[in-house]
Amino acid sequence: MTMETATSSSSPSPVPSLVFALVALLCISVVVLLILRYYLPLRSTPGYLLVPVFFALWLPASMVLLVPIDLASSAMADDVDARGIWLDPKALRVSWRIAYWLTFALTWFILPILGEYSDSGYREPRQKVLDSLYANAQYYAIVFGSGALGLVYVLISYGHFSESLKSTVMALAYCWGLVLAIYLMGHGLVSIPRRLFRNANISGRLRRIQTQAPRVYEKMEDAEMDLEDLELQIAELSRRKGGSASLFQDWIEELVDMTNLPESQPSQAGILRGSGNQSPLPNVITEKYLAELTRRLVRAKHARSRYVDEWNRLLQDAVETQAILDSAASKKLDFGKASPSSGFWDRHTLFTPYTRFLFHYHLVPCLQIALAVLLSLASLCIVWSELVKGLFPQLSVIRYSVVQQRDRGKDQVGLVGQVVAALWMVYMCAAAFISITEVKVWRGRALVRRNTAPESAFWYASQVARLSVPLTYNFMTFLGGIYRDTVFYDFLGQLINLTPLGKWFDYLFPAFILLPVCATLFGLYGKIRRIFGSGIDVLEEEDGDNGDWPGAAFGTGSWREGRDLIERELNGSSSAIRARRADPASAGGRSAPILSIPARPGRGTTAPPRGGRGGPTTPFGTSPTAGTTAGPAATPRRPQANTSARRVGRAAVVLDEPEDENFFEALGHRFRNTIDTFDTPKWLQDIGQGIKKPKWMGGGGGDEGLGRGSSSSSGGGAGGGRTDVRRWFGGGGGEGRIRL
Template sequence: MIDPAASSPVSSQIFAVVSLLCISVAVVLILRYYLPLRTTPAYLLVPVFFALWLPASMVLLVPIDLASSALADDAAARGIWLSRAVIKVSWRIVYWLTFVLTWFILPILAEYSDSGYREPKAKVVDSLRANAQYYALVFGSGFLALIYVLVSYGHFSKSLQSTVMALAYCWGLVLAIYLMGHGLVAIPRRLFRNANISGKLRRIQAQAPRVYEQMEDAEMTLEDLEMQVSELSRRKGGSVSLFQDWIEELVDLTNLPESGPATARVIPGSGDASRMLPTVITEKYMADLTRRLVRAKHARARYVGDWNRLLEDAVKTQAILDSAASKKLDFGAPSPVSGFWDRHNPLTPYTRFLFHYHFVPYFRIGLGAFLSLASACIVWSEVVKGLLPTLSVIRYSVIHHWEAEGGRVGFAGQVIAALWMLYMCAAALTSITEVKVWRGRALVRRNTAPESAFWYASQVARLSVPLSYNFMTFLGVIYHDTVFFDFLGQLINLTPLGEWFDYLFPAFILLPVGATLFGLYGKVKRTVGFGVDVLDDDDEEGTNVYGSGSWREGRDLIERELNGTSAAIRGRRAEAAARIAGHPASRAAPILSVPGSSARREAGAPTTPLGTSPNARPAANTSARRVGRTQGSSSRSEPEPEDENFFEALGHRFRNTIDTMDKPKWLQDIGQGIKKPKWMGGDDEAEDAGSSQARTNTDVRRWFGGGSEGRIRL
């Protein structure tokens, strides 16, 4: 056997350097996808870059450490290896930089970027104040653990260091096991579900009402804050004069002339809009207003992007379904935000149909089956590694060269180990994007909020070390010879509690796996409710049982957007709201109702291609509910049942037919009183006209703009 510290081949060093350069390019492309690089400040780009680059380098460093721990005599079986001194320095740099970024730099910078103050000093103070509770909890837990380690270990030389590293590892392992367990089930299941094109379209339609409602809520919140800024800019003198420059910056940030009339958001009976503002304007109020305004703008951008992406997916999925008859598929002109492959697609309409209608579904099924097997291997290895490590499947897939002294990892084993780690990290990180986190953090293409970017980067850095070390424990006793075990493993196993936690706690991955596999999140949410947002990827049959509407409502909502009728609807709504704002005491606010989309198609309504009207927003039943809720109305439309049997469907059709029938004239005249005959001075025609006009004037539908034809005007 060759001593790894004797020499290091040049080919391995070149491979390691080239791999790090490729990782750097990939991280820069990820940052470019979510952040505008030219306008993003350096204090955001540099920490986030290292928070992504360091965890990605662990995927390269772990296989090299495994191959360098004990080299085989056969040169062809050595793989990529480096000296132990180089690996030890690399682990120290990667670990401690990741530790400092996770627990100190990124949280402080996140609150700094989210602070509404103008001066850097005030932002730093506000950030430290916001993180004070977080650090008090961390240091308090660390102090208690330090006392336990001192009692158990009996020495002081490594107690502080081991406590800090072990606590960070344990907290990261708890989070990683939960997120990875959910992702190991969610990723294959999503592939299986998306293989069914019609089922995918139904799920998209089921998500439409919820996404649209979130977008409208975000727009309404932003409009309310813009009204406050507008009213604040009208004030003169007093405490407002101290923040005149600040207020002008807020006015420039809101872009009020292009945001629509402010009167459209005035609520009848609420009084003057100036009541929203305090009598004395303070610096704290200005900072809070700035923070809420910036958050509202990013939230609006997030939900508008989600809505546009949902529309694009719906259009493409519907086009794929419709291409089954013509055997030709054409998605039309690509949008300006489309990717490179969408703008430069070499496929013909027929080959595009074969690719999307036949190849892609079967490919998703095959990939889903393969990843399901990989997920089962990971879960099995987590369960048996503590008691029966020889039964670990991952161990035999990575170690291909068995010798009397132990196993050796070659180049093929290093590649497989890197793939295992990538899948484990992808399962955990995918779950992070699905969790409905506090403050509504989200990754938005080219418009991610700075605080969200810091938060997601910190989660990536926090999960990297536990997942890397957890993977090495799958390999049995071979990982005891690695530098990573000398650096971190011995400190984790310093006390019996840490050793048992490291081996037994990963078996609890069965809890998130079972909860996701059997739909426990959805059952808990249906039972408990209270508006709690959990991982709700377990809806069955593509129905939106948690949202504000059914897939049929989402289908009509998408059709109204694509048919180009939403702009006119929104204009009428603005005019109605403006009239109400001008005469608040005249009448109650209307509740809008939009006829079905089939009537517009029969009337020959013009169609608008996707992306030509970015400001258009469809009106739907969710809008009616929200307007009624805002104006103080308690009317709510009943949710439409998802699945109906034959008798229920027949009963609903009879009821709809009877409700939409026009009453005959003799039935309408009942209750109007006895009419005078013509010889007593009565005029039948005038009487009929007068009674008809009276019925029209007394009809409750006129309160909502209705006419004699029985429809409700918008």
């Protein structure tokens, strides 16, 4: 009796581990709420959206906590001090059942139905539910058809019916999630370290931002034009007072309230707005037509808000990166005054201009390179473990980093192994989840700060829930035979390995991770886009030379066009106007600076068309007639930025020079401006007068001299008597190039 009492008193108690697990779950809940607050306005978001999305994020995060606890509980160390966090097997089984089946229900039923419900254009909840079920009918038909085929296969292979249905459902859901998880994780394992390496180069980061600017700006303009077309269509619909439109006057008035058309003289709005591509109104207005029109209007508003937010963030990144790059000369860095809507860390800082320069210019690039090297090694270990876990599990690097203690030939997992296992799982999940935001095949869905569309929030939450279980079980297979003793394997793993097909699929398919890894590492997506056209946008690659590939011209996304576009946009307040018009809350962060460059007196200029659109322009960025006929009294509509230091011809001018340039930079600028404005001497123009052009140079053998024969074509706007000797080598005088 005394020995039993001593043994029971010396046995460890799971109460401390239980308290730690509850505190960890509370911390996870706080982090999930902060994520939701970042992408959704919590106060105005309905409960049917917040609660499912919260659990869709909270349950995968809790699995990152359950896996190390399950490993330590099944492979408990004999040393009490090295055991770590462990729980009773019964509590673990209940936790896994709740986490798995709730995630399963959210992934396959709750979130898809609620997503289509929020995207439906009908007004009544009953009609929204019916529309959502109808939209998901094809999806469920494919799912149930695949499940029926799998059930037949399991019945033939296993021979019993008691576990066939449940095992088929769980195995098929796992296989489909594993296919998507391996592809996305393979892309993210390369994308994350490469992004850190590239961002460490400040000038290269600015070049990539400038390369992305024309594409983002064009998409923002297209989104605004699509929205304006729909608004004009609704304005035209509101003018119908009789017929079938009279039955839906309340609905039409709600649509008018959702638009931004002027209340006075709405009939003249079509002259000023829209692209003229709006669909004609049908003769009979039906409920289905109004529902589809409402759906399109809501999608267009969210698309416009998405690209406005993306454009504002791009401008902010460009300004801050340019400021960091320019601070190398003055050794001082100042981002300007933060806006009231900025975050706490943007409005309060302990840095001085000099320490801020040291932090952003020297310390941050070094940290990014160090982290990129570390994550590159981690990616290599994950890929290697995926390749060898089926045939040579003892060669898995992840196994040796998690399974640390071995006592009497038994693998054990302690507290250090639990921490390492949690870090491995966090990196694998981050690689897969980040890739979701980069893949461009999701019907225009996107995450927007404080203004994410409800349907997009449901869809992204469902993808996170769908990938959590395959990634969790896939990580446990890295650990060799130790994972077969866990509660999770007893709950899910044995059902996946129930048939030979499921077992071989689980071990061999992860080897296909080499396909997305090699495709991302060697730029296969960019090559496909260049071969089949720029309209192919499967994955968003951060390629700094995207605009310099053969065939790309000015206006197709070159970094030079992006640089000019950003400078022109910062000269005015159009970005701030768009942000206020889209959503005041979506334009958070530091306000974009506004450059005010005064127009030169006595010279009338007009702003060039933004984004490379509009009529023809001269080399100076103005229309052919604006700079010559306006006269001194003409005033520019918008101040023009000094977008390039190159000016060809005698009309080159030098705008305001920066005040912080050093002596050598100022001397180089003056020397370059002197060379650019240098006119051809008279004696050089007269060379060749009276000399006949030889036949091998294309001369016709007439009496016309070389200077006279080329003056009409090479004089340009300088007069008929000018001659440019550069035409001897095949180069145009107006282009300033010599072609050999």
